[in-house]
Amino acid sequence: MIRLATCSLAGCFGCHMSFLDMDERFLDLVERVEFDRSPFTDIKSIGKCDIGLVEGGLCNEENLAVLKKFRENCVILVAVGACAINGGIPAMRNHFSIDECLAEAYLDGVGIENPQIPSDPELPVLLKKVCPVHEAVRIDYFLPGCPPSAGAFEVLLEALLKGETPELPRNFIHYD
Amino acid sequence: MASAAEHADLLIERMGSNPLQVLIAIQKAFNHVPGDAICRIASALDLPLSRILGDVEFYGFLSREPLGVYSVLMSDSITDWMLGSRELFLRLCGNLGVSPGVTRSDGLATVGKTSCTGMCDQGPALLVNGIAVANLTGDRIDAISRLMEKKIPLVAWPDEYFHVESNIRRRGWLFQDWEGAIFEGEALLQEMTDAGLRGRGGAGFPTAKKWASCRDAPGSERYVVCNADEGEPGTFKDRVLLQHCAGRLFEGMALCARIVRAKKGFLYVRGEYRYLEAHLENLLAARRDTDFEIELHWGAGAYICGEESALLESIEGKRGIPRVRPPFPVTHGLHGMPTVVDNVETFCAASAIAAGGGREFRSLGTAGSHGTKLLSVSGDCSRPGIYEYPFGVSVDQILEDCGAGNALAVQVGGAAGTCLDASEFGRKVCFEDLPTSGSVMVFDRTRNMQEAALNFSRFFARESCGFCTPCRVGTEILAQTMERISEGRGTGEDIFEIGNLGNILKASHCGLGQSAARAVRDMLKKFPEHFEGTVK
Amino acid sequence: MKAISLDGIMAPFAEGHTVMDCALAANIPIPHLCYLPRCVPHGSCRLCTVKIDGRFASACTQPAMEGQHVEIDTEELRQLRLSLLRMLFVEGNHYCPSCEKSGSCRLQKAAYDEGMLDLHYRPWYPKREMDASHPDILIDRDRCIFCELCVKASRDVDGKNIFGISGRGTDTRLVVNSKSGLLADTDISAQDRAVEVCPVGAILVKGLGFEIPIGKRLYD
Numbered sequence: 001m002i003r004l005a006t007c008s009l010a011g012c013f014g015c016h017m018s019f020l021d022m023d024e025r026f027l028d029l030v031e032r033v034e035f036d037r038s039p040f041t042d043i044k045s046i047g048k049c050d051i052g053l054v055e056g057g058l059c060n061e062e063n064l065a066v067l068k069k070f071r072e073n074c075v076i077l078v079a080v081g082a083c084a085i086n087g088g089i090p091a092m093r094n095h096f097s098i099d100e101c102l103a104e105a106y107l108d109g110v111g112i113e114n115p116q117i118p119s120d121p122e123l124p125v126l127l128k129k130v131c132p133v134h135e136a137v138r139i140d141y142f143l144p145g146c147p148p149s150a151g152a153f154e155v156l157l158e159a160l161l162k163g164e165t166p167e168l169p170r171n172f173i174h175y176d
Numbered sequence: 177m178a179s180a181a182e183h184a185d186l187l188i189e190r191m192g193s194n195p196l197q198v199l200i201a202i203q204k205a206f207n208h209v210p211g212d213a214i215c216r217i218a219s220a221l222d223l224p225l226s227r228i229l230g231d232v233e234f235y236g237f238l239s240r241e242p243l244g245v246y247s248v249l250m251s252d253s254i255t256d257w258m259l260g261s262r263e264l265f266l267r268l269c270g271n272l273g274v275s276p277g278v279t280r281s282d283g284l285a286t287v288g289k290t291s292c293t294g295m296c297d298q299g300p301a302l303l304v305n306g307i308a309v310a311n312l313t314g315d316r317i318d319a320i321s322r323l324m325e326k327k328i329p330l331v332a333w334p335d336e337y338f339h340v341e342s343n344i345r346r347r348g349w350l351f352q353d354w355e356g357a358i359f360e361g362e363a364l365l366q367e368m369t370d371a372g373l374r375g376r377g378g379a380g381f382p383t384a385k386k387w388a389s390c391r392d393a394p395g396s397e398r399y400v401v402c403n404a405d406e407g408e409p410g411t412f413k414d415r416v417l418l419q420h421c422a423g424r425l426f427e428g429m430a431l432c433a434r435i436v437r438a439k440k441g442f443l444y445v446r447g448e449y450r451y452l453e454a455h456l457e458n459l460l461a462a463r464r465d466t467d468f469e470i471e472l473h474w475g476a477g478a479y480i481c482g483e484e485s486a487l488l489e490s491i492e493g494k495r496g497i498p499r500v501r502p503p504f505p506v507t508h509g510l511h512g513m514p515t516v517v518d519n520v521e522t523f524c525a526a527s528a529i530a531a532g533g534g535r536e537f538r539s540l541g542t543a544g545s546h547g548t549k550l551l552s553v554s555g556d557c558s559r560p561g562i563y564e565y566p567f568g569v570s571v572d573q574i575l576e577d578c579g580a581g582n583a584l585a586v587q588v589g590g591a592a593g594t595c596l597d598a599s600e601f602g603r604k605v606c607f608e609d610l611p612t613s614g615s616v617m618v619f620d621r622t623r624n625m626q627e628a629a630l631n632f633s634r635f636f637a638r639e640s641c642g643f644c645t646p647c648r649v650g651t652e653i654l655a656q657t658m659e660r661i662s663e664g665r666g667t668g669e670d671i672f673e674i675g676n677l678g679n680i681l682k683a684s685h686c687g688l689g690q691s692a693a694r695a696v697r698d699m700l701k702k703f704p705e706h707f708e709g710t711v712k
Numbered sequence: 713m714k715a716i717s718l719d720g721i722m723a724p725f726a727e728g729h730t731v732m733d734c735a736l737a738a739n740i741p742i743p744h745l746c747y748l749p750r751c752v753p754h755g756s757c758r759l760c761t762v763k764i765d766g767r768f769a770s771a772c773t774q775p776a777m778e779g780q781h782v783e784i785d786t787e788e789l790r791q792l793r794l795s796l797l798r799m800l801f802v803e804g805n806h807y808c809p810s811c812e813k814s815g816s817c818r819l820q821k822a823a824y825d826e827g828m829l830d831l832h833y834r835p836w837y838p839k840r841e842m843d844a845s846h847p848d849i850l851i852d853r854d855r856c857i858f859c860e861l862c863v864k865a866s867r868d869v870d871g872k873n874i875f876g877i878s879g880r881g882t883d884t885r886l887v888v889n890s891k892s893g894l895l896a897d898t899d900i901s902a903q904d905r906a907v908e909v910c911p912v913g914a915i916l917v918k919g920l921g922f923e924i925p926i927g928k929r930l931y932d
């Protein structure tokens with residue numbers, strides 16, 4: 001069976017929600033693919049896969065590590081959604097320094113009680129800039145949209161499962 | 177001292193209504209162009225603010241932020257690099273305790289970089305408050321630093337610092353002592369046509385044809401403009417002509433003016449040659465031609481202003497953005513009027529033909545390229561300088577004459593030109609084979625051509641005017657890609673991408689963008705081993 | 713009547729027409745951004761690049777001449793357009809999901825038409841100033857593509873001359889003709905042609921954001 005992994009890096013899980021919007025067609029899909037690491041399965045580490053879907057861009061060291069693992073293990077890696085493709089909304093923090101962002105979020109923002117910047121060693125180190133996934137690894141296909149529609153997921157996977165090159169019809173291409 | 181705004185009023189009264197020239201004077205007096213001066217100039221000249229602000233933010237030698245009392249710009253051409261300019265730059269910054277581009281907190285100095293200053297045969301060079309200092313060594317950098325720390329004014333610096341050599345190594349037809357003019361008007365046009373004179377600025381358009389088109393184009397005024405912007409890295413022959421043959425140049429412009437019926441001419445000189453100001457002003461003042469007036473117009477650090485239509489925009493006091501062509505300057509030039517724009521060497525050659533006839537000129541050179549060409553030779557050779565050859569001279573011959581025994585590569589035509597490997601040294605300098613405005617840069621076998629590729633790609637990104645998408649963005653991507661490669665972070669894909677960018681850049685609006693990837697692609701193709709080691 | 717060949721179709725032209733004029737008249741699409749009918753073309757975006765007798769030229773500025781063979785819809789030119797669009801996206805900050813122009817944006821539409829799925833290049837995330845000083849109009853320079861349509865419209869149609877382009881190279885920027893440099897200190901109005909003409913979300917009328925539902929917007 002085809003093995004499929006998905007993950008959300010610096011994203012909002014919106015792409016995953018849209019994926020699920022395939023509704024009953026999702027059930028067909030589950031018949032044909034086996035989900036490896038994915039928020040749907042709650043498997044935490046990725047094994048050898050045929051297809052990997054990456055939602056979200058890179059904002060911290062952990063994102064980068066996960067992305068590299070996906071690249072190592074997936075034959076075909078797909079960047080899904082605006083954030084994976086161009087950094088998206090999280091990349092809006094690139095106009096400020098990390099210190100400014102942390103101060104706004106944890107010290108000076110409205111309604112903050114007990115202001116302090118979290119410093120637990122468990123927390124991944126932030127990257128200086130949020131960046132899209134193609135800056136770090138080779139990406140085979142891109143599925144734009146914020147989020148891509150369920151139909152777009154369907155077109156993409158249908159083609160990949162058949163071993164064909166996905167061709168997104170004009171009406172499925174959108175950036176918002 | 178008067179405020180910058182009051183000073184602007186004064187300058188406009190004294191210098192006339194050209195905003196760029198006024199801005200250059202303000203920059204000189206105040207080490208920057210303050211906002212109130214921008215407003216005053218705009219209102220005094222009845223121009224939109226954005227026009228004046230646009231100039232300040234476009235030209236490299238103008239600045240909105242106050243620069244130091246000493247503003248130093250290190251020449252960043254590849255030939256300067258080869259002579260150690262990058263180390264000297266760091267040494268100067270270290271001596272003065274400044275970071276590149278950041279004015280020292282006490283306002284003493286700002287140290288930055290600029291593109292080629294045209295001193296390639298005597299580099300490394302820098303500009304201090306716009307005046308060139310060549311032949312830099314570690315000792316000279318230290319001495320200059322001390323002079324600055326002691327706040328010694330430039331006029332009290334040792335004269336030798338400002339000495340610029342001419343280094344004329346080989347004289348030919350053009351460098352003879354031409355006197356007077358036997359041919360004029362129609363006869364001169366005929367003589368130039370018969371001689372086969374083509375433009376020396378690079379494109380090689382038949383000069384007589386250009387003058388005749390301008391003469392025949394409808395218009396209430398006509399202009400004659402000399403292009404002495406000479407920004408192509410490795411070119412410095414116009415500097416030497418301005419130094420030694422300015423009289424012939426003015427004569428050539430005047431002969432042209434009589435043919436096209438122009439009353440007014442401009443000599444557009446790059447700001448880097450400001451040290452020639454007194455020399456040129458004196459010669460202009462001594463001219464006794466009341467029918468044709470020549471005005472000096474200074475550039476202010478923008479390579480693109482060498483492109484003829486950008487140059488005209490600049491004379492009109494605007495940002496140097498190349499115009500849509502057609503229409504060409506001969507019909508729609510300065511202020512929309514028919515205008516001849518020619519290179520310094522072209523005017524000099526025309527006036528020499530007027531003095532001596534075109535026969536000898538025609539007999540020199542090749543079937544398609546008549547006469548001689550001044551070459552500016554620099555890089556790894558023992559006798560850098562100016563060489564005048566009949567067209568058709570082989571690269572081998574040049575290398576032999578300039579004392580370059582160990583050449584690996586020769587870059588002909590500057591950053592926008594062609595990179596030759598040793599198998600091509602039999603090729604000839606002429607319009608049919610290797611057309612060039614005269615830049616010949618020699619690289620010996622100790623060199624890594626990746627450095628040159630890096631230098632040229634940064635050059636174009638720095639000098640792109642920013643008007644059109646492929647060049648504004650493409651030159652920057654190209655430079656970033658080369659930077660990644662030279663830092664050892666490049667990939668095979670980056671190499672592939674350079675080829676792609678070359679194709680995209682060809683869709684640019686003007687020659688700058690169109691040729692921006694040429695040399696880098698040449699180097700990748702001819703010296704792949706210089707890139708392999710650093711690419712993953 | 714004189715004619716040129718556009719991808720093999722003969723299109724007539726009159727004296728003074730550009731290749732773009734011919735194509736529009738003949739209903740043959742050539743993608744474009746900085747060109748607008750009745751506005752003097754200047755050829756900055758290069759999206760309208762075509763190949764004429766083997767050489768690139770911008771259709772909006774290239775005079776039509778008898779006997780020209782113009783290529784438009786070739787693989788080479790499609791790749792070129794895609795690259796130019798990607799360049800326009802990476803040099804600015806285009807977060808379509810949070811842009812009020814999304815769905816009615818000509819840059820976005822052009823990218824859809826060319827099938828642009830990714831940026832290919834590394835985005836620059838430049839820092840550009842926003843101008844929210846005016847009560848009715850907003851300038852978001854992150855999205856400006858320097859097409860100069862606002863400059864021309866304000867000068868030639870509105871007669872106000874409010875905008876200009878300054879800087880050089882990657883520092884090129886849209887500036888406002890007022891002492892403060894702010895839009896609030898100009899006499900611009902939300903009805904000005906200069907506001908309407910912006911092809912992207914760089915000049916926006918305030919208070920209208922996301923008014924039109926998704927699916928009903930200009931290019932949905």
Ligand SMILES: Cc1cc2nc3c(=O)[nH]c(=O)nc-3n(C[C@H](O)[C@H](O)[C@H](O)COP(=O)(O)O)c2cc1C
Nearest residue numbers: 375376377403405406407482483484518519522687
């Ligand atoms: C980017 C660019 C830079 C140029 N720089 C110069 C220059 O510095 N000097 C020059 O004479 N011509 C330069 N040219 C060529 C001019 O546009 C023009 O062709 C030339 O001045 C015509 O003079 P000529 O016919 O005497 O050669 C440049 C062209 C381009 C595209």
Ligand code: SF4
Nearest residue numbers: 641643644647686689
């Ligand atoms: S090619 Fe470069 S220099 Fe020429 S117009 Fe375009 S941006 Fe300006």
Ligand code: SF4
Nearest residue numbers: 806808811814817913
């Ligand atoms: S201007 Fe257009 S392309 Fe840019 S963010 Fe807005 S909708 Fe997207």
Ligand code: SF4
Nearest residue numbers: 856857859860862910
């Ligand atoms: S603000 Fe809009 S109309 Fe004006 S130059 Fe920028 S993109 Fe063009």
Ligand code: FES
Nearest residue numbers: 744755757758772
């Ligand atoms: S539409 Fe022709 S260059 Fe922009």
